[in-house]
Amino acid sequence: MRIGILGAGQLGRMLALAGYPLDHQCVFYDLSGSPSAGIGEIIDDPDGSRLDEFLDKVDRVTYEFEHLPLEVVRQIADQKPLFPGVKSLAVCQNRAEEKALFERLSIPTAAYRLVSTAEELAEAAESLGCPVVAKSVTEGYDGKGQAVIRDPREASGAWERIGHKMLLVEAFVDFSRELSIIAARGQDGEVAIYPMAENVHVDGILRYSFAPAPNLCTEVAAEAEAFIKMLLDELGHVGVLTLELFETPDGLMANEMAPRVHNSGHWSIEGATTSQFENHLRAVAGLPLGDTVAHRPTCMINIIGKAGNDEDLLRLPYAHLHRYGKAEREGRKIGHVTVQADSYEELVWRVRNCASLLPGTPELSCSLTRK
Amino acid sequence: MRIGILGAGQLGRMLALAGYPLDHQCVFYDLSGSPSAGIGEIIDDPDGSRLDEFLDKVDRVTYEFEHLPLEVVRQIADQKPLFPGVKSLAVCQNRAEEKALFERLSIPTAAYRLVSTAEELAEAAESLGCPVVAKSVTEGYDGKGQAVIRDPREASGAWERIGHKMLLVEAFVDFSRELSIIAARGQDGEVAIYPMAENVHVDGILRYSFAPAPNLCTEVAAEAEAFIKMLLDELGHVGVLTLELFETPDGLMANEMAPRVHNSGHWSIEGATTSQFENHLRAVAGLPLGDTVAHRPTCMINIIGKAGNDEDLLRLPYAHLHRYGKAEREGRKIGHVTVQADSYEELVWRVRNCASLLPGTPELSCSLTRK
Numbered sequence: 001m002r003i004g005i006l007g008a009g010q011l012g013r014m015l016a017l018a019g020y021p022l023d024h025q026c027v028f029y030d031l032s033g034s035p036s037a038g039i040g041e042i043i044d045d046p047d048g049s050r051l052d053e054f055l056d057k058v059d060r061v062t063y064e065f066e067h068l069p070l071e072v073v074r075q076i077a078d079q080k081p082l083f084p085g086v087k088s089l090a091v092c093q094n095r096a097e098e099k100a101l102f103e104r105l106s107i108p109t110a111a112y113r114l115v116s117t118a119e120e121l122a123e124a125a126e127s128l129g130c131p132v133v134a135k136s137v138t139e140g141y142d143g144k145g146q147a148v149i150r151d152p153r154e155a156s157g158a159w160e161r162i163g164h165k166m167l168l169v170e171a172f173v174d175f176s177r178e179l180s181i182i183a184a185r186g187q188d189g190e191v192a193i194y195p196m197a198e199n200v201h202v203d204g205i206l207r208y209s210f211a212p213a214p215n216l217c218t219e220v221a222a223e224a225e226a227f228i229k230m231l232l233d234e235l236g237h238v239g240v241l242t243l244e245l246f247e248t249p250d251g252l253m254a255n256e257m258a259p260r261v262h263n264s265g266h267w268s269i270e271g272a273t274t275s276q277f278e279n280h281l282r283a284v285a286g287l288p289l290g291d292t293v294a295h296r297p298t299c300m301i302n303i304i305g306k307a308g309n310d311e312d313l314l315r316l317p318y319a320h321l322h323r324y325g326k327a328e329r330e331g332r333k334i335g336h337v338t339v340q341a342d343s344y345e346e347l348v349w350r351v352r353n354c355a356s357l358l359p360g361t362p363e364l365s366c367s368l369t370r371k
Numbered sequence: 372m373r374i375g376i377l378g379a380g381q382l383g384r385m386l387a388l389a390g391y392p393l394d395h396q397c398v399f400y401d402l403s404g405s406p407s408a409g410i411g412e413i414i415d416d417p418d419g420s421r422l423d424e425f426l427d428k429v430d431r432v433t434y435e436f437e438h439l440p441l442e443v444v445r446q447i448a449d450q451k452p453l454f455p456g457v458k459s460l461a462v463c464q465n466r467a468e469e470k471a472l473f474e475r476l477s478i479p480t481a482a483y484r485l486v487s488t489a490e491e492l493a494e495a496a497e498s499l500g501c502p503v504v505a506k507s508v509t510e511g512y513d514g515k516g517q518a519v520i521r522d523p524r525e526a527s528g529a530w531e532r533i534g535h536k537m538l539l540v541e542a543f544v545d546f547s548r549e550l551s552i553i554a555a556r557g558q559d560g561e562v563a564i565y566p567m568a569e570n571v572h573v574d575g576i577l578r579y580s581f582a583p584a585p586n587l588c589t590e591v592a593a594e595a596e597a598f599i600k601m602l603l604d605e606l607g608h609v610g611v612l613t614l615e616l617f618e619t620p621d622g623l624m625a626n627e628m629a630p631r632v633h634n635s636g637h638w639s640i641e642g643a644t645t646s647q648f649e650n651h652l653r654a655v656a657g658l659p660l661g662d663t664v665a666h667r668p669t670c671m672i673n674i675i676g677k678a679g680n681d682e683d684l685l686r687l688p689y690a691h692l693h694r695y696g697k698a699e700r701e702g703r704k705i706g707h708v709t710v711q712a713d714s715y716e717e718l719v720w721r722v723r724n725c726a727s728l729l730p731g732t733p734e735l736s737c738s739l740t741r742k
Binding site for chain 1: 394409410411644662664666692696
C-alpha cells in the first residue's frame with residue numbers, strides 16, 4: 001500500500017521506516033519548505049500547487065503534524081481515505097475544541113477562559129488566580145505561543161509576545177509529574193494501549209520519557225486508559241492518539257492531545273513489541289493492531305539543538321541512537337537515544353551516563369530521582 | 372555518511388533501514404537488472420556503464436552479495452574504501468580458496484577434492500566414498516549449483532546438470548545439526564560476536580533459524596568463536612562475517628562462509644541489542660560496534676515463494692513481519708517472520724502457529740523437536 005504522509009519531518013521518517021517491513025511505501029507531502037525525512041519520495045510543495053500529484057501517488061493519507069489548514073485537509077479527505085479523520089484533526093489543532101471535548105466527556109482538565117483581547121487576558125488572570133498559562137488557541141506546539149503570567153499586570157506584554165487573535169488561559173495545575181498515554185485504534189474499533197510514559201519537559205520541550213511510567217498506581221493507569229478509550233471512540237479515531245496528562249494529588253488532569261505518533265512514544269521502537277509507528281500504519285492500512293507490551297524499563301532522551309559525539313554514544317552498549325537527518329539548530333529536535341535496563345535504578349544510572357554525552361541536556365529530574 | 376551497496380535485494384534493504392537512524396544514506400548499485408530493495412537511490416546498471424556515477428555518490432562501499440566480478444570490485448576498491456575488503460570477497464566467492472583457508476587455520480572441514488572433468492568427479496566420488504556433495508567452485512548459493520552423488524556412476528549426469536568448469540567434491544558430513552556464527556569486526560580490529568544460531572535448511576534453502584542456538588555446550592560455542600576470530604583477523608575483515616558449521620559427534624566442522632550479513636542473522640533485528648545490519652554499517656563507517664546480546668529465545672522463519680495472509684500473521688501478538696517488496700515466485704525469499712518467547716518450549720509452539728500460516732513452509736524439525 002502507498003501511504004501519503006502530510007509533513008516530512010522525523011515522525012514521518014520513523015513512520016516510513018516502520019512501513020517498509022509491512023511493504024508499505026510512504027510518499028511525503030511537505031508544505032513547510034524544509035522537509036527533513038530524507039527517505040522515500042517527497043513532494044516539496046510550499047505553494048500548494050502539487051497536491052493532486054501527491055494524491056495520485058498514494059492510496060491513503062495520514063499526517064505527522066496536526067497544524068494543517070483544515071480546508072486542504074478536507075479537500076484531501078474528499079479524494080482519498082484520510083486517517084485519523086478530519087474530526088480528530090480539527091479538535092486536536094484547536095485548544096478550545098479540545099477543552100470542550102474533555103469537558104463533554106467529563107475528563108478533568110484545568111479551569112480555563114478564552115480571551116480575545118489583552119484586557120480579557122488580564123481579567124482571566126485575575127479571576128482564575130495567578131499564575132496562569134496563556135496559550136494560542138491554534139498552531140502552538142513544543143511550548144511555542146505560550147506564556148506564564150504571574151501577575152495580571154503582565155497580561156498586555158504576554159498578549160503582544162504571543163501575537164494571536166484568541167488565547168486560552170488556564171489555571172496553573174500543581175502536578176507531581178507529567179504523564180502521557182498513547183493508544184492506537186483500528187478501523188474496526190479495536191484499541192491497543194501502550195503503557196504510560198512519565199515525561200520530563202524543560203522550557204516546554206520534552207527531554208526525557210520513561211516507560212512504563214515508574215511507580216504508577218493501577219487505578220491511575222486504568223483511569224487514563226478509560227480517558228483515551230472515550231476520546232478514541234468519540235472521535236471515531238483511526239491511528240495513534242496521544243493524551244498528555246498531569247498527575248496531581250486529586251487525580252489525573254488532561255493537558256492536551258495529539259492525533260498522531262508522539263515524541264513521548266519513541267521509546268516504543270525498542271521498548272515495546274510493536275512500535276507506535278508500526279501500529280499507526282497498521283491502523284491506517286486496516287491491518288490488525290500489534291502487541292503493545294513493554295518488556296523492560298526504557299527511557300528516551302531527546303537530542304536537542306546540538307548533537308554529541310556519536311562515537312562516544314555508540315560505545316555505550318545500552319544506547320540506541322536515532323538521528324533524524326537534521327542539521328543542528330538551537331531548540332531543534334535532531335535525534336533521540338533510547339536506553340533500556342533490567343531495573344529503574346540501573347536505567348537512571350544509564351540515562352545519566354548517556355545524557356552527560358549530549359551537550360545542553362538538562363540534568364535528569366524525575367519521579368525516580370526525587371525521593 | 373553515504374554508503375554504497377553493491378546489490379539491491381533484501382539484505383541491502385535491511386542495511387539501509389538500519390542506516391537511517393545513524394544518519395547514513397545508502398545508494399544501491401545493481402547489476403542484476405532486477406533490484407528489489409525499494410528504498411533509497413538505486414543505480415540500475417545491468418550493462419555496467421554507470422559505475423562512476425555510483426562511485427561519485429558514495430563515501431564508502433560495501434556489498435550484500437559476494438558473487439561479484441573481482442575485476443569490478445578491484446576497480447571500486449581503487450577509488451573508494453571498500454569494506455569488507457577484496458581479500459574477504461575473493462576467498463568467500465570461491466569454495467576452493469575458502470577450503471584452503473579453513474585448512475591453513477586448522478579449522479576442521481569435510482574432506483574434499485577439486486575436479487575439472489566428469490571422470491575426475493567419478494574418481495573423487497569413489498575415493499571420498501559416496502554419498503558426496505559436488506558444488507560449483509564459484510557462484511553457488513542457496514543450494515544452487517550443487518548435486519548429491521550417491522554412486523560414482525551418477526557423476527557424469529551431475530557434471531552436466533551443474534555445468535561448471537570446476538567443482539569441489541566433499542565427503543558427506545554426518546551432522547546432528549547446522550549452526551552458524553556471525554560476527555562483526557571493526558576497522559580497529561574490535562570484534563563483536565553474536566550468539567550462534569541453529570539453522571534448518573530444506574532443499575538447500577534456509578527455513579528456520581533459532582537464536583541463541585538451544586542446548587549449545589559452552590565449549591562448542593567457544594570453539595566457534597575461536598574459528599570466526601581467526602578468520603576475521605586472517606582476512607583483515609571489516610564488517611559482518613558469517614560462518615556456517617555442522618555440529619557432529621566429533622565436534623564442529625566448517626561448511627562455508629559469507630562476507631556479509633546473513634539470512635541466519637535476521638533474528639537479530641528484534642532479538643539482539645544491535646542487529647547484524649547496524650553492526651555491519653557501524654564497522655563500515657568506522658564506528659564502535661554495538662552490543663550483540665540476545666535477550667530472549669528468538670526464531671526467524673523465512674517466507675519463501677508465496678506469502679501467507681498478512682492479516683492473519685499480524686494478528687499473532689508475537690509475530691514480527693518483514694516483507695521484502697518482492698513479488699511471489701517459486702523458491703524466492705520474499706520475507707521473514709521473527710518470533711520471540713520467554714522459553715524455547717513456548718517459542719516452538721509459537722513458531723508452529725506462525726508456520727501454519729505460511730503456505731509451503733515445511734513442518735518444523737530441529738533439535739528442539741527431536742527428543
